Amino acid sequence: MQAEGPILNAGAALGYNTTSMSPRRLTPLLLVMMVLAAGPALAQDKGSVNPKPLPPLANPNDPKVAAKELFARKLLPSTGPAHVIGSYTKGCIGGAEQMPLNGGNWQVMRLSRNRNYGHPAMIALIKRLAANAHKDAGWPGILVGDIAQPRGGPALSGHASHQIGLDADIWLTPMPDRRLSREEREEMSAVMMVREDRLDIDPKVFTPSHVLVLRDAAQEPAVQRIFVNAAIKKALCREAKGDRAWLSKIRPWWGHDYHFHIRMRCPPGAGECEGQPSQSEDEGCKASDLAYWFSDGVLHPKPPEVPPKPKPPMTLAQMPAACKAVLRAGDAKR
Numbered sequence: 160m161q162a163e164g165p166i167l168n169a170g171a172a173l174g175y176n177t178t179s180m181s182p183r184r185l186t187p188l189l190l191v192m193m194v195l196a197a198g199p200a201l202a203q204d205k206g207s208v209n210p211k212p213l214p215p216l217a218n219p220n221d222p223k224v225a226a227k228e229l230f231a232r233k234l235l236p237s238t239g240p241a242h243v244i245g246s247y248t249k250g251c252i253g254g255a256e257q258m259p260l261n262g263g264n265w266q267v268m269r270l271s272r273n274r275n276y277g278h279p280a281m282i283a284l285i286k287r288l289a290a291n292a293h294k295d296a297g298w299p300g301i302l303v304g305d306i307a308q309p310r311g312g313p314a315l316s317g318h319a320s321h322q323i324g325l326d327a328d329i330w331l332t333p334m335p336d337r338r339l340s341r342e343e344r345e346e347m348s349a350v351m352m353v354r355e356d357r358l359d360i361d362p363k364v365f366t367p368s369h370v371l372v373l374r375d376a377a378q379e380p381a382v383q384r385i386f387v388n389a390a391i392k393k394a395l396c397r398e399a400k401g402d403r404a405w406l407s408k409i410r411p412w413w414g415h416d417y418h419f420h421i422r423m424r425c426p427p428g429a430g431e432c433e434g435q436p437s438q439s440e441d442e443g444c445k446a447s448d449l450a451y452w453f454s455d456g457v458l459h460p461k462p463p464e465v466p467p468k469p470k471p472p473m474t475l476a477q478m479p480a481a482c483k484a485v486l487r488a489g490d491a492k493r
């Protein structure tokens with residue numbers, strides 16, 4: 160759907176439909192599910208310092224078992240080199256790398272979720288972004304949210320995407336200038352960047368340094384898209400100076416008012432990785448580009464009269480066949 164404008168391309172963004180769904184074409188039911196899935200509660204999910212291990216599955220070979228139950232029980236990556244299989248919303252990764260929990264300019268949050276694994280190119284990119292946020296925006300560093308599970312795949316809560324180690328959530332709250340405790344990493348809340356009327360950012364918390372951090376991320380050649388709340392996109396359009404080409408990668412999406420979401424392209428040579436088509440190079444800053452996101456139906460969605468019937472979860476058989484081997488492979492050494 161090359162004819163679609165930038166906003167429509169953003170509709171395919173999180174891959175709720177694998178090809179070219181646009182927000183305008185979403186069914187009300189799906190829309191409500193997405194609003195719920197992207198709501199502030201998600202961004203603010205707290206973890207626990209002593210998470211309970213998941214109980215073993217009675218019959219893990221039952222073909223009806225949800226794939227998320229299988230992937231959530233893998234606590235380490237598989238052995239072997241990095242290997243991306245499938246798409247952002249239906250896939251897995253072998254040989255993932257763990258993001259170190261602390262670095263010069265970053266700290267990983269919500270450790271109990273065990274979602275700090277990614278493709279080595281993603282881990283390298285986050286480290287570079289952390290250094291750039293320090294250099295360019297004066298931040299002590301960045302707070303790293305969910306990347307992917309040790310073997311990717313669907314998760315028990317939260318995202319539809321983040322399945323192949325090429326998506327990462329970065330908090331919009333700058334890293335404090337000290338080492339956070341284990342408790343703080345589970346309990347600390349991110350800061351809401353969007354004004355109460357949802358029409359613009361809150362200038363008390365969204366500062367010019369945020370523009371620089373988002374620009375640093377978007378200017379990475381391997382980054383294909385960055386998802387932010389429409390109010391943040393609007394602010395970036397207003398405030399970006401000089402070269403503005405990077406704005407085309409910044410896509411409005413539901414939620415994303417506490418964190419931004421980086422999506423990388425398939426790495427070169429990753430033949431089993433199913434990426435997304437390249438996007439328009441338009442800045443996406445015209446009033447007409449953003450109008451949909453500030454329409455009443457999006458800002459104040461009405462709950463459906465009949466609650467949507469939950470879709471049955473994806474099974475392993477519905478995923479790319481090679482993900483079976485990723486699940487069965489041995490654990491990489493810690």
Ligand SMILES: [Zn+2]
Pocket residue numbers: 318321326327328419420
């Ligand atoms: Zn995300």
